[in-house]
Amino acid sequence: MRSPHGFLVSEKFDGVRAVWDGKVLRFRSGRPISAPVWFTSALPRQSLDGELWMGRGTFDRLSGVVRQMVPNDEAWRAVKYMVFDAPGHVAAYADRVRGVQLALAAARVPWLIPVGHQTVKDAQDLQTLLADTVRQGGEGLMLHRADALWQSGRSDALYKYKPDLDEEGLVVGHQPGKGRLTHQTGALLLETPQGQRFALGSGLSDALRRDPPPVGAWVTYRYQDRTPSGLPRFASFVRVRDPE
Numbered sequence: 001m002r003s004p005h006g007f008l009v010s011e012k013f014d015g016v017r018a019v020w021d022g023k024v025l026r027f028r029s030g031r032p033i034s035a036p037v038w039f040t041s042a043l044p045r046q047s048l049d050g051e052l053w054m055g056r057g058t059f060d061r062l063s064g065v066v067r068q069m070v071p072n073d074e075a076w077r078a079v080k081y082m083v084f085d086a087p088g089h090v091a092a093y094a095d096r097v098r099g100v101q102l103a104l105a106a107a108r109v110p111w112l113i114p115v116g117h118q119t120v121k122d123a124q125d126l127q128t129l130l131a132d133t134v135r136q137g138g139e140g141l142m143l144h145r146a147d148a149l150w151q152s153g154r155s156d157a158l159y160k161y162k163p164d165l166d167e168e169g170l171v172v173g174h175q176p177g178k179g180r181l182t183h184q185t186g187a188l189l190l191e192t193p194q195g196q197r198f199a200l201g202s203g204l205s206d207a208l209r210r211d212p213p214p215v216g217a218w219v220t221y222r223y224q225d226r227t228p229s230g231l232p233r234f235a236s237f238v239r240v241r242d243p244e
Contacts, residue, residue: 004126007143008094008117012160013082014059014139015051016066020081022046036071039079042109048100050083050115056137063242077111084115084142087150093157094146117144126161134163164222167193167232168241171217175199177209184209188219188237196231203237213240 017028022045025033033052054062065075083104086096101114120126130141140162148157160166169190177186185208187201200221204212213219218241223232 003123004120004143005122006145006147007119007159008097008146009120009126009129010084010115010117010142010144011133011138012140012142012162013051013053013115014056015053015082016059016062018050018052018066018081019087020048020050033066034069034071035066036073036076039076039081039111042107042112043081044103044107046103047087047089048081048083048103049085049087050081053080053082054078056139059239067242080111080113082113082115084144085150087152089150092147092149093144096150119146130161130163164224165232166220166222166238168218168220169193169200171213171215171219172197173215174212175201181209185212188212190219190221192232194230196229198231198235200235200237202235208237217241 018033019026019028020040020043025035025040025043027033052062052066054065062079065072065079083100084097085093086100086103089096089099091099097114097117104112104114120129126141133139133141140160143159143161145157148155151157169192171188172191173189174185175187175189176182177184184206185204187199188204189197190200191197200219203221220238220241221232221235222238223235225233227233
């Protein structure tokens, strides 16, 4: 169990990642998000990083709203921008969090919300906080080293803490089904970020078996741990990653 000493802890929101550069709101891929003008005009003229979110357990509905080329004004009224960082600012994470809080307080709009952070005493208290968060419908926790300077890309200063691990894999093929699944997809052949390949069949709906994600698509899967060879153990399909 990881020690939370020196980390700021926040809830992991199951939303759509959105980066604001002071002028344009974009997906993590860099593609602009078609948000209503009233939504973006209220954002401060500084860089922000966060999650578009509609509440726990609403990812599919949220994804449908924020990926429309013509924004549905009424639907966007339920979207919040949960901000957890200020990219590019040369300061420790704890200082960047305080700067975000001040900037969003000055904006004074209800859909612009700084992600709450807290310190946790020890590993046991961290486990208790995780259990409480999951029991209330949350996905898990994020641990960010309080003294870490900002850097682009993945960093060892940030950790996900969840009951199950998750990862994204590249679809490189399809395995045919047997028995009830004859003439359907029995499993997706995935390539992990580490370059290993494995078959993922658990968690696929009948609809996805009839019309599986194509080769080249990215999918998210959950797993409990890894085998001695490094492959995900007890992996289960979660969703197809929307193209951005």
